[in-house]
Every structure is written in C-alpha cells, then in structure tokens.
Amino acid sequence: MKIIVCLKQVPDTNEVKIDPVKGTLIREGVPSIINPDDRNALEEALRIKDENPDTIVTVVSMGPPQADVALKEALAMGADDAILLSDRAFAGSDTWATSTAIAGALKQIGDYDIILCGRQAIDGDTAQVGPQIAEHLGLPQITYVEKLEVKEGKVIARRALEDGYYVVECETPVLLTAIKELNEPRYPSIKGIYKAYREEDRVKVWSANDYDVDRENIGLDGSPTEVSKSFTPAGRDSACEILEGNGKEAARQLVVRLKERKII
Amino acid sequence: MNFTLTKEQEMVRNVMREFAVNEVEPIAADVDETGRFPKENVEKMARAHMLGIPFPEEYGGAGGDEVAYAIAVEELSKVCATTGVILSAHTSLGSWPIYKFGTEEQKQKYLVPLAKGEKLGAFGLTEPNAGTDAAGQQTVAVLDGDHYVLNGSKIFITNGGQADTYVIFAMTDRTKGTRGISAFIVEADTPGFSIGKVEDKLGIRGSATTELIFQNCRIPKENLLGEEGKGFKIAMATLDGGRIGIASQALGIAQGALDVTVEYLKERQQFGRPLSKFQGLQWMVADMETEINAARLLVYNAAFNKANGLPYNKEAAMAKLFAANTAMSVTTKCVQLHGGYGYTKDYPVERMMRDAKITEIYEGTSQVQQMVIAANVLR
Structure with missing residues (x-):
C-alpha cells in the first residue's frame, strides 16, 4: 500500500505576531513544529505501516527550505520518503494556491492508495487544503476522521461530527483528514533522527520547475484570497463563579449550570 | 570554536523535552512520594530508542553521540532526576563498558539488547568497605572449570533488581591489589545471585538502589x-564517562528548579508587586543563571571530548564537581525563593533539592572529583 501524508510546519504558538503591512504571520524567532493534526495523520499512516510492513509512507510538505526540519522529524518517526515543495514561486500562497501546488506534486507521484492530511493547521485554521487537494485530484474525501480501518481496496472511516458519528466506507484511492482523537502520535526515535540527517537525500526538494504545476494558480499572484485586516480580537467578558458546598453538592450545582447553558 | 549544537542534537533536545514534559513530569511527584520504580518511563524510552543513544546502530544503538546523550539526561532530569539517573546508569555504567571492553560475542549477546532498550543495565563496584576506596574489593571470583564462582556483596547499586544485565567487579587475585580485580557480565537470573536490602533514600526515590548478593554464583568463563x-x-574508565551522565543530571536538576522558580517569581505578589520585581531576588536569579550556563559549558565540553576521542578524565571530573555544586546551591536558593511554599510538596523544588544532594556523592564524591582534577594538574 502507498500512503501520502501532507504536513505543514507551523509556529509553535497561537500568539504569533502579524506583519502589520502584509497581514501575514511573522515566523522568525518562533519555534516551529509539525502541525498537531498532521502528526495524527502521519501516525495513522505509520500505524497502518506497522500492521502492513510493505506499506510505503511518503510525506509531502510545502514551505521554505528550513521546513525540511519538519520532514526530517517525520522521517525520524518512521516515514519512508519526504518531498519538500520549496520555491519563491510558492511564496504567499493562500489555501487555493497551496492545494494547487501540492495536488500537482501528488499527480506527479501518481501512485497512491490513501492521502492523509490533518484537519487544519493551528496557524491558519482554515481546514481547506485537504478537501481542496481531493477536489483537484478528483478523489473522494472523508474529513474529521477519528477512527480508521483499512481493508483490501477500501477504507472504513468514522467521522466525528458535532452531534454524533458518521461511518463511511469508501474505495481507495481516497483522501482523509485526521483529527487528534484518531490516535496518539509516537515520538520521533533518536535513531531515526540520526538516520534522517545522515541520509541526506531522503528529503527531496522540488521547485516549481521540477514538476507539472498550474503556474497561474500558485503563489501570491495565484491566490484569490485577499487579507483585508489581521488583528487580535479583544477578550470576551468572563465571570468566575465559585460553587459552594461539599464535592457532591458542588458537582450537582455544576451539572445544573452546564445544562442551563446547553453545554450538556 | 563552535558552541552551537548540531541539527541532530537540536532535534534530540526538542524530542527529549517534549517526552519529559508529556510523559515523565506528570508522574514525577508520585514516583518520589511512593518511591516506585517508573518502569513505564523505561518502556517508553525504549520505544523511541532513547536507551542506546551514543552506541552505533550495528550494536543496536541510535547511532548518536555523547552530547546528545548528555542532553537527554539533562532534559529528563529537569522534570525527574530519578528517570535521569536510570538512563545514565543504564547507558554509561551498564552498557558502555561492554561496548568499550567487550568481545564481539559479548557485544552481540549483551550490548545489542541493552542499546535497543530490550534489557536494562547496571554496574556493581561499591561494597560496604569499598566506596571511595574502590580498590578494597572483598567480592571474590574463583575460576572453577568453565566458570568463575562469585561470592560477596555489592551495595548502593543503581537499577539494582530492575536491571537484566550487570557489570560486576570482583577480586580474582587478592595478592595483586587493584591488579587483582576483574570485571564480569552477570545476568539477573543467574543462580546464586540475589537482591538484598533496598535503600530508602532522601532523593531520587524512584530509582532502585539495592544490595546485590552473590552466593556461589557461577558465571560462565566467557562472561x-x-x-x-x-x-x-x-x-575507572567507565566512571569517567558515568560522571558526564551525572553531571548532566545535576545540570538538569538545576535548570528545572530555576525554570519553575522563574514562573513563581513572576506570579507571586508581595508588597503589591511580583517577586520578580525585587532587585535583591533578581541578583539571585542572575547568579543562578550564570552558574547553570557555566555548568552546561563544562558538561557539554566533557561530552564533546568523549565523542571526539579527546581526553576527558579531568573534564568529566570538573563538569561533575561544578554541576553538582550548582545543583545543590541552585535548588537550595529556589526553595528559599519559594518561601514557605517551597518547603512543601505543593511545589517541586523541595524534591529537586533532595534529588540534587546525591549528585555530590555518587559516581565519585565531589572530593574524589577534586582528587582527579588535582592529579591531572599536578602531574
């Protein structure tokens, strides 16, 4: 089986600064990590590989050259190959341009059974890139996957929706987006870290010239999104209420309060 | 001169930090309180190849280096000194002598499972009458056909009772003094080998520290x-490397204590402002930060020398002496800065202060480190 995992390197905080002119994120000085949902996507691919050792897991990312750290980390977790799409031509891409660039690369790779993405990235929070890639490639998509079963030529996925679960059976190839409930990502192995750096060519860097990509729809110029303003919203008024009484009484009070607010 | 970590070492630090914070820190207080050995930490470390960091892949190791190993012990010790010493004793004391002095057969049979983390290692040198004076070994090994027969006992053995493979020292010729001592690889389930007293300690309470007893324990000659x-x-060669591990542990304890204290100083209000705004306390923070950074340079320098085939006997002794001093002085100040709260188990600094003390004692007391350093200087 061939699995492709799309992942994004993101700043390790929601408190990143925003460029006042461009309205984009300032990434310098903020530690970078693999986007959390993408880690779950990768873990699922590696779990499938653990059960079916002939599985090949390829990770694909788009980003600046230093995003290779995220791919090395993915290799250290157990991925087989990594491709970094990196070119000035991709700079400033919105979700449309990003999914165009990634979908082009996946077409080039061609051979895959499952594409796994994280639900959404903690920096942009759009949850659009995964579904858009599926549309570009004409693939069925199953989003918000919290349980996955892989069978011969098909997958059975359980989607977590607000009011319940939705179990979907689908033939491969298929694109899935993972949520954190799907699994508990493993730690990169120390051995894997040294191996990933020793074997230099395991992260292949593709520029826009290295594969067939729709030039009109990449980078800042190919991005239909215009950011009119980025700002930090003012905090909402919050109030704290102390529930008196013993534990049992306080718990009863808490249930009443939560029901009043339709939380439970 | 280059003081930056390699990309690999940087990633090892990030992974170890994440692992320590997510897996080890949540149980650290309980491990201390109950004195239980944190087996789950060992199993999780094994899965991520953390138990054989400096050994080559061909022997089951991670193919890493001594600096990365020092960083691993440091990051674990920032949140749990018990887990830090389990890794240190396993790697430096239990596994390294087999890597360095073992035959190819011994490496395949014993080092590979140790470095993979399938087995845990320990080292038995200290005896009731042979502490700093390690040459006063009373455990004897007598050759009898294809076996050495061991009789005697060891005390204060880290990972005792938890380890699967022990490197044990015994007298094979009493007439020759230090030249009469030999080393053996002993498997935990060898008949005649048992665990005696389990120590109840001031700190590193989850780390197993036990007596080892040998009664007509027959060790195959090839061991x-x-x-x-x-x-x-x-x-002695093994302890040189072990000191880098303990120096890393001491460094981690000091850094961990300072980290939680900085948070506390920013939050705790007295006289209408946070403690961090008081200049007298700022000076204490500045001194601690400086001492910790000096300790880190000494520790990484010793590890760098070991990794690069340079002499590290004096460097390891200086690193351990200074880092242990730093751990004790920093944790004591951190308890002080927490005031009454620091003396309670509601905050981790009292545990860190108790844990720090052992770094001045084991794998050579601070006075032994001074002897080693002076011997190098006055040679």
Missing part, C-alpha cells in the same frame, strides 16, 4: 569482561 586483572582499569 569475563576484558582481561583478568584489568577490572580496576575498566571501572
């Missing part, structure tokens, strides 16, 4: 490590 009579040399 002699190195040559007969070379045991003392093996022990």
Whole structure:
C-alpha cells in the first residue's frame, strides 16, 4: 500500500505576531513544529505501516527550505520518503494556491492508495487544503476522521461530527483528514533522527520547475484570497463563579449550570 | 570554536523535552512520594530508542553521540532526576563498558539488547568497605572449570533488581591489589545471585538502589569482561564517562528548579508587586543563571571530548564537581525563593533539592572529583 501524508510546519504558538503591512504571520524567532493534526495523520499512516510492513509512507510538505526540519522529524518517526515543495514561486500562497501546488506534486507521484492530511493547521485554521487537494485530484474525501480501518481496496472511516458519528466506507484511492482523537502520535526515535540527517537525500526538494504545476494558480499572484485586516480580537467578558458546598453538592450545582447553558 | 549544537542534537533536545514534559513530569511527584520504580518511563524510552543513544546502530544503538546523550539526561532530569539517573546508569555504567571492553560475542549477546532498550543495565563496584576506596574489593571470583564462582556483596547499586544485565567487579587475585580485580557480565537470573536490602533514600526515590548478593554464583568463563586483572582499569574508565551522565543530571536538576522558580517569581505578589520585581531576588536569579550556563559549558565540553576521542578524565571530573555544586546551591536558593511554599510538596523544588544532594556523592564524591582534577594538574 502507498500512503501520502501532507504536513505543514507551523509556529509553535497561537500568539504569533502579524506583519502589520502584509497581514501575514511573522515566523522568525518562533519555534516551529509539525502541525498537531498532521502528526495524527502521519501516525495513522505509520500505524497502518506497522500492521502492513510493505506499506510505503511518503510525506509531502510545502514551505521554505528550513521546513525540511519538519520532514526530517517525520522521517525520524518512521516515514519512508519526504518531498519538500520549496520555491519563491510558492511564496504567499493562500489555501487555493497551496492545494494547487501540492495536488500537482501528488499527480506527479501518481501512485497512491490513501492521502492523509490533518484537519487544519493551528496557524491558519482554515481546514481547506485537504478537501481542496481531493477536489483537484478528483478523489473522494472523508474529513474529521477519528477512527480508521483499512481493508483490501477500501477504507472504513468514522467521522466525528458535532452531534454524533458518521461511518463511511469508501474505495481507495481516497483522501482523509485526521483529527487528534484518531490516535496518539509516537515520538520521533533518536535513531531515526540520526538516520534522517545522515541520509541526506531522503528529503527531496522540488521547485516549481521540477514538476507539472498550474503556474497561474500558485503563489501570491495565484491566490484569490485577499487579507483585508489581521488583528487580535479583544477578550470576551468572563465571570468566575465559585460553587459552594461539599464535592457532591458542588458537582450537582455544576451539572445544573452546564445544562442551563446547553453545554450538556 | 563552535558552541552551537548540531541539527541532530537540536532535534534530540526538542524530542527529549517534549517526552519529559508529556510523559515523565506528570508522574514525577508520585514516583518520589511512593518511591516506585517508573518502569513505564523505561518502556517508553525504549520505544523511541532513547536507551542506546551514543552506541552505533550495528550494536543496536541510535547511532548518536555523547552530547546528545548528555542532553537527554539533562532534559529528563529537569522534570525527574530519578528517570535521569536510570538512563545514565543504564547507558554509561551498564552498557558502555561492554561496548568499550567487550568481545564481539559479548557485544552481540549483551550490548545489542541493552542499546535497543530490550534489557536494562547496571554496574556493581561499591561494597560496604569499598566506596571511595574502590580498590578494597572483598567480592571474590574463583575460576572453577568453565566458570568463575562469585561470592560477596555489592551495595548502593543503581537499577539494582530492575536491571537484566550487570557489570560486576570482583577480586580474582587478592595478592595483586587493584591488579587483582576483574570485571564480569552477570545476568539477573543467574543462580546464586540475589537482591538484598533496598535503600530508602532522601532523593531520587524512584530509582532502585539495592544490595546485590552473590552466593556461589557461577558465571560462565566467557562472561569475563576484558582481561583478568584489568577490572580496576575498566571501572575507572567507565566512571569517567558515568560522571558526564551525572553531571548532566545535576545540570538538569538545576535548570528545572530555576525554570519553575522563574514562573513563581513572576506570579507571586508581595508588597503589591511580583517577586520578580525585587532587585535583591533578581541578583539571585542572575547568579543562578550564570552558574547553570557555566555548568552546561563544562558538561557539554566533557561530552564533546568523549565523542571526539579527546581526553576527558579531568573534564568529566570538573563538569561533575561544578554541576553538582550548582545543583545543590541552585535548588537550595529556589526553595528559599519559594518561601514557605517551597518547603512543601505543593511545589517541586523541595524534591529537586533532595534529588540534587546525591549528585555530590555518587559516581565519585565531589572530593574524589577534586582528587582527579588535582592529579591531572599536578602531574
């Protein structure tokens, strides 16, 4: 089986600064990590590989050259190959341009059974890139996957929706987006870290010239999104209420309060 | 001159930090309180290849280096000194002598499972009458056909009762003094080998520290490590490396204590402002930060020398002496800065202060480190 995992390197905080002119994120000085949902996507691919050792897991990312750290980390977790799409031509891409660039690369790779993405990235929070890639490639998509079963030529996925679960059976190839409930990502192995750096060519860097990509729809110029303003919203008024009484009484009070607010 | 970590070492630090914070820190207080050995930490470390960091892949290791190993012990010790010493004793004391002095067969049979983390290692040198004076070994090994027969006991053995593979020292020729000591690889389930007293300690309470008892314990002849009579040399060489591990542990304890204290100083209000705004306390923070950074340079320098085949006997001794001092002085100040709260188990600094003390004692007391350093300087 061939699995492709799309992942994004993101700043390790929601408190990143925003460029006042461009309205984009300032990434310098903020530690970078693999986007959390993408880690779950990768873990699922590696779990499938653990059960079916002939599985090949390829990770694909788009980003600046230093995003290779995220791919090395993915290799250290157990991925087989990594491709970094990196070119000035991709700079400033919105979700449309990003999914165009990634979908082009996946077409080039061609051979895959499952594409796994994280639900959404903690920096942009759009949850659009995964579904858009599926549309570009004409693939069925199953989003918000919290349980996955892989069978011969098909997958059975359980989607977590607000009011319940939705179990979907689908033939491969298929694109899935993972949520954190799907699994508990493993730690990169120390051995894997040294191996990933020793074997230099395991992260292949593709520029826009290295594969067939729709030039009109990449980078800042190919991005239909215009950011009119980025700002930090003012905090909402919050109030704290102390529930008196013993534990049992306080718990009863808490249930009443939560029901009043339709939380439970 | 280059003081930056390699990309690999940087990633090892990030992974170890994440692992320590997510897996080890949440149980650290309980491990201390109950004195239980945190087996789950060992199993999780094994899965991520953290138990054989400096050994080559061909022997089951991670193919990493001594600096990365020092960083691993440091990051674990920032949140749990118990887990830090389990890794240190396993790697430096239990596994390294087999890597350095073992035959190819011994490496395949014993080092590979140790470095993979399938087995845990320990090291038995200290005896009731042979502490700093390690040459006063009373445990004896007598050759009888294809076996050495061990009789005697060891005390204060880290990972005792938890380890599967022990490197044990014994007298094969009493007439030769230190040249009469030999090293052996002993499997935990060897008949005649048992665990005696389990120590109840001031700190590193989850780390198993026990007595080892040998009663007509028959060790196959092929488990002699190195040559007969070379045991003392093996022990001293092993302790040189072990000191880097303990220095890293001390460094981690100090850094961990300062980290939680900085948070506390920013939050705790007295006289209408946070403690961090008081200049007298700022000076204490500045001194601690400086001492910790100096300790880190000494520790990484010793590890760098070891990784690069340079002498590290004096460097390891200086690193351990200074880092242990730093751990004790920083944790004591951190308890002070927490005031009454620091003396309670509601905050981790009292545990860190108790944990710090052992770094001045084991794998050579601070006074032994001074002897080693002076011997190098006055040579």
